[in-house]
Amino acid sequence: MSSDATDPVTLGHRIRHHRLERGLTLDDLGTRVGLAGSQLSLIENGKREPRLSQLGELAQALDVSLATLLDSAPPSPRAALEIELDRAQRSALYSSLALPRVKPTKGMADDALTALVGLHRELQRRASDAIATPEEARRANTELRAWMRARNNYLPDIDALAEKQIKAAGHSVGAVTHRTVSIMAERLGFQLIYVNDLPHSTRSVTDLANGRIYLPPASIPGGHGLRAMALQAMAHRLLDHERPASYAEFLQQRLEINYFSAACLMPRTAAVEFLAKAKKDRNLAVEDFRDAFGVTHEAAALRMTNLATSTLDMPLHFLRVDEDGAIAKAYENDGLPLPTDVTGAVEGQILCRRWSARAAFDRTNRTTELYQYTDTPAGTFWCATQTGTTSDGEFSISVGVPFAQAKWFRGRETTARAVSTCPDPSCCKTPRPEQAERWADQAWPSARLHAHVLSPLPSGTFPGVDDAEVYAFLERHEGE
Numbered sequence: 278m279s280s281d282a283t284d285p286v287t288l289g290h291r292i293r294h295h296r297l298e299r300g301l302t303l304d305d306l307g308t309r310v311g312l313a314g315s316q317l318s319l320i321e322n323g324k325r326e327p328r329l330s331q332l333g334e335l336a337q338a339l340d341v342s343l344a345t346l347l348d349s350a351p352p353s354p355r356a357a358l359e360i361e362l363d364r365a366q367r368s369a370l371y372s373s374l375a376l377p378r379v380k381p382t383k384g385m386a387d388d389a390l391t392a393l394v395g396l397h398r399e400l401q402r403r404a405s406d407a408i409a410t411p412e413e414a415r416r417a418n419t420e421l422r423a424w425m426r427a428r429n430n431y432l433p434d435i436d437a438l439a440e441k442q443i444k445a446a447g448h449s450v451g452a453v454t455h456r457t458v459s460i461m462a463e464r465l466g467f468q469l470i471y472v473n474d475l476p477h478s479t480r481s482v483t484d485l486a487n488g489r490i491y492l493p494p495a496s497i498p499g500g501h502g503l504r505a506m507a508l509q510a511m512a513h514r515l516l517d518h519e520r521p522a523s524y525a526e527f528l529q530q531r532l533e534i535n536y537f538s539a540a541c542l543m544p545r546t547a548a549v550e551f552l553a554k555a556k557k558d559r560n561l562a563v564e565d566f567r568d569a570f571g572v573t574h575e576a577a578a579l580r581m582t583n584l585a586t587s588t589l590d591m592p593l594h595f596l597r598v599d600e601d602g603a604i605a606k607a608y609e610n611d612g613l614p615l616p617t618d619v620t621g622a623v624e625g626q627i628l629c630r631r632w633s634a635r636a637a638f639d640r641t642n643r644t645t646e647l648y649q650y651t652d653t654p655a656g657t658f659w660c661a662t663q664t665g666t667t668s669d670g671e672f673s674i675s676v677g678v679p680f681a682q683a684k685w686f687r688g689r690e691t692t693a694r695a696v697s698t699c700p701d702p703s704c705c706k707t708p709r710p711e712q713a714e715r716w717a718d719q720a721w722p723s724a725r726l727h728a729h730v731l732s733p734l735p736s737g738t739f740p741g742v743d744d745a746e747v748y749a750f751l752e753r754h755e756g757e
């Protein structure tokens with residue numbers, strides 16, 4: 278018996294339903310089971326729970342089985358509405374409005390009842406939408422990052438599940454193919470279907486009734502993205518995800534499906550073998566790992582953060598930074614001093630201009646990774662940075678380690694070295710005094726609307742404009 282079955286309101290509705298079906302009044306039925314009509318009324322209204330012995334007598338008097346009375350389903354569509362209205366009116370949300378409770382009488386039209394229930398549903402939907410404010414989203418994201426950091430970004434259970442699944446789909450060595458992904462889907466009872474008209478707000482849509490996973494067209498360049506999206510959609514099923522009840526739960530699920538997808542495309546056993554050998558050869562490089570498994574640079578870099586600490590005994594950091602210097606994604610368990618806002622969030626924060634994650638944008642040759650040592654107030658770090666371009670502009674992907682760990686990586690012999698004193702504003706956030714004196718009254722920049730809604734605007738002489746950047750630009754072009 279589920280706990281739903283004992284819900285007194287549903288039970289009361291079921292008793293009333295069968296009583297009326299038999300044309301009995303409250304007193305008629307009450308007499309047969311030794312209860313006053315008024316007591317029976319309380320039971321039917323869900324205000325009193327009958328004892329088990331009374332339930333047996335009621336079932337007998339109504340000529341139905343006890344199981345029929347205890348069924349958790351409402352006895353009729355009308356009863357379903359009445360039960361839903363009763364629940365909604367008892368919720369904390371409705372109570373907070375201090376409005377009277379409406380009792381659905383026999384005379385109330387179905388339309389009126391349907392309208393009331395519909396309004397309650399909408400009220401509830403809006404209330405849960407309102408919880409997901411940007412502030413809440415940022416807090417939830419920060420908590421999740423701390424949770425992952427405590428686990429060294431490693432989720433062994435999901436790794437084990439992913440390896441089992443791709444093995445069962447016939448994968449043995451090399452990059453995971455689209456074919457393997459399709460077989461995995463079939464084994465789960467799903468067909469992958471590529472469509473041109475996915476809703477703009479979705480990455481994929483799963484039709485549980487018909488066993489279909491809808492994905493964007495297969496003609497999109499970059500097969501990795503497609504395999505990853507199909508795997509992510511399947512992961513919701515394999516990880517028994519329920520509809521997320523909060524923004525935090527939504528983020529946790531998204532993290533888990535991304536993790537699962539990466540763990541399928543770069544299976545733990547093969548990935549650790551590859552990385553351990555590269556480390557032994559002192560030739561670790563994200564680009565080699567990327568090419569060996571046929572994934573994007575970002576996917577390979579993130580996957581390294583899953584496995585490096587737990588299996589190679591190496592703390593490290595990952596950064597995805599946009600061309601304007603704002604952090605899009607970051608992870609560290611090596612003490613890299615990331616900029617944070619008051620809530621502890623790093624997303625949208627402007628990174629030190631001296632770090633390789635930003636210095637890489639100034640290079641002319643971007644086909645190879647930029648290797649750089651950076652001295653920070655928290656010690657010296659070695660980083661490898663690769664830049665890329667999307668329709669939103671340029672971005673850089675960096676993986677780095679504390680100085681002592683650089684010896685395992687290709688590019689450790691680099692002579693590129695920078696000094697960062699951030700968060701000290703004189704490091705890179707404010708113009709040099711002689712520059713400011715010369716340009717403060719001579720520069721007239723017009724601000725571009727910032728791409729990151731969540732991030733704070735750089736504050737300069739002009740709102741939204743970075744003075745240091747503008748002055749350096751003017752001087753660079755002065756002699757032309």
Ligand SMILES: [Zn+2]
Binds near residue numbers: 629704
């Ligand atoms: Zn700086």
